[in-house]
Amino acid sequence: MKKILLALVLMFSLSSFGQTINEIPIKDLDVQYLQIVGTSKMLSSKLTIAIDIGQRTKLFSSNTDTTLLKDENGEGLIFNSMIDALNFMSANGYDFVTANILTVGGQNVYHYLMRKKI
Template structure:
């Protein structure tokens, strides 16, 4: 009976995910601030949305990048800046301020977030 209980708890713990960045729960990332960056996609009206936790960009290739996953372990793709902001808010971050700038002839939108204490 103990073996069955142990096996059951291992299976449950392996399938229960939190939202993660490269398999680290977002709430456990040791940062105070996060930046959400939205840039244009050429002629499309959609945005590319990236998160910047201050991670070492040399250790991530552009092809692989940050792997943000939801509680089911499925890669998260943001529909808009507001979608990313809502996602981060539900994971313990509060909006601080926003600004825009030009990036590669496209407007870039930046949201700065602070981790809740």
Template sequence: MKKLLLLSLIGFASSSFAQTVNDVPLKDIEVDYVQIIGTGRSLSTKVNVEIDFGQETKSISFKNGTNIKDERGRNMKFNSMMDALNFMSANGYSFQFAYTMNDEKDKAIYYILKKNK
């Protein structure tokens, strides 16, 4: 009985954490619009996804902190931008429009999303 209680408490505690950006739970971000930025990762089919909701970032930091982190605090990895879009939709955001930017080194796709009310 004690083992069952302990396992259920651990399960409840692990499910009570949410995905975060800058340590803010994704569902608690108090903005109307967000931008997700997808860039390809070298030698991988997965994409790096960052989120911009107008937060302040540290200009000196090598890590900008805009990556979506899972319950364990690790950067989430998405199979594609559609995977990221489905994830954001499940977290209360709807797609508005998309655009791409290409420069000499990088190619990035930007999705503008609106928070559902």
């Protein structure tokens, strides 16, 4: 019984560190506000979500290299919709504040401001 309990605790602790930004778990980010930036994928209804926490980016890297939400394998997370991303961020300790939608090159880019729950 103790072995099963230990295995469950280890699996839970590993899964809680699955989603990261800059290799920092979302729940451990030391920021009060962040912005979700959702961009639709070509020929798909899915979205790629990047997170803006005000971090500096390297000169010759794309912004998505460091701001994509990544899973435990280092792959970018793909969401079905912005509501899917909002539910994900709410489950990770953030509340919705406001939203803006911009059209860039005929493609909608969604900007959602989130605030860490107190």
